[in-house]
Amino acid sequence: MTLPPEHHLRAELNYEVHARPPDTLMGPLRVSYLALLSGDAPRGAALAAMRTLALRFGVVPPGDGASHWSADLGIFRIRWEQHTEFHRVMFIRDGVAEKPFAEPAITFVPSDWVAALPGELLVAADLELAHDAEETLAMDIFGDNQVVGSVIGGRGLAFTDFRISGNGFARFLVVQGSMSSSITGRNVQRLLEIDTYRMMALLALPVARALSPKLTHWEQELAEIATALTKASPEDEPVLLERLTRLASEIESQEAATRYRFSAAAAYYALVQRRIAELREERMEGLQTFQEFTERRLAPAMDTCQSTTARQEALSRRVLRVTQLLQTRVDITREAQNGAVLLSMNRRVRLQLRLQQTVEGLSIAAITYYVVGLAGYAAKGIAPHWGIDPDWVTAGAVPVAAGFVAWGLHRARQRLALREDD
DSSP: OOOOOOOTTHHHHHHHTTSSOOOOOOSSEEEEEEEEEOTTSOTTHHHHHHHHHHHHHTSOOOOTTOSEEEEEOSSOEEEEEEOSSEEEEEEEEESOOSSTTSSOGGGGSOHHHHHTOSSEEEEEEEEEEESOOOHHHHHHHHTTSOOEEEEETTTEEEEEOOOOOTTSOEEEEEEOTTOOHHHHHHHHHHHHHHHHHHHHHHTHHHHHHHHHHHHHHHHHHHHHHHHHHHHOOTTTHHHHHHHHHHHHHHHHHHHHHHHHHHHHHHHHHHHHHHHHHHHOOBOOTTOBOHHHHHHHHHHHHHHHHHHHHHHHHHHHHHHHHHHHHHHHHHHHHHHHHHHHHHHHHHHHHHHHHHHHHHHHHHHHHHHHHHHHHHHHHHHHHHHHHHTOOHHHHHHHHHHHHHHHHHHHHHHHHHHHHHHHHO
8 A cells, every 4th residue: 555655753753651761670779860961061062972982892883863771791781861051870789788788889980981971960769679678777778867758650669868978978768579570660661760850850949049039129129210210200110110111121131041940840840740640659557658748858859940930930920011111101292292382383383374374475575676666667667758757656666565475385286285185
């Protein structure tokens, strides 16, 4: 059968759901996990680091543009993934040490290569996967710290204290129990993702705390402007408008700078909640579940970020309303000033018209005087030959000349009026 033309992204989109499958894990084994913020690191730096490690151990390196890679390097296995803001790498070594967490998987990774990984370290965790263990063992490992733990997947156990230990790593203890290797792999990945996305979400909390005093200052300044606006004279309006414009630009600039961080925090928080739900936790007597710990510690921080975002957006809307009100006042004042200018111009036009009419009357008299004078000179030379008194000719020329001059000025005004209409 001949099919219609295929969309150029069909294969890529179809296999996206199969990308980055979790590892199948069978205890006992150790996992070391790092998540590093990309920050100012050049794009592709993490991929270059993975290629360097692959060549160092003589395995096939990741291809150009790869965003994930996994390989068996003999003494340990590696799994790397590149994300939008961070990249993460997992080292897996089979077997357990004589003492839990005494010899983590990362100790078998070249230390110079680990130190040169691009980005800033945000999450570091060691995870021990055991076949069977007593709950008292978990208590011994975490000491006096408050332990978070639960039954996961209906068949296994998971414990942590969400604290950074002396070696700089958080610690997770997972008891596989009767979980299959594939379910174990997924649950281990979920636990590490919970810790990663929890930290990524919390990146917005310092931003919210730093922004809160600024919002308080801006709210006070906006209140002062709004109060001054009720008593402002037209002379004060430009000053208030300048203050309001500056305030709006500061708020808009800060909102643009923090919008991504707050929206990303909400997305990471949703991922944390989703991964916890996928664990299918069951309570263990005397221990907080991952859900309870997260809701008690992470939820208030996210509420702070959300309220700061809402406060910032509300302040922007208030500034917009006050700006519109002030702009309306400025427009009314400007219209009043324009009306006064138009009245003044009308008075000037009327005065100019009267002056023009006066000038036209004087012009008619002056031109008539000169025309009659010329007629008088002509009459003195010609009239005696015809037996006519020159004074009578001069007197008769006065109304004739005045009429022609007035008619000519009238015609000139009509022509100018027609030109203006065109």
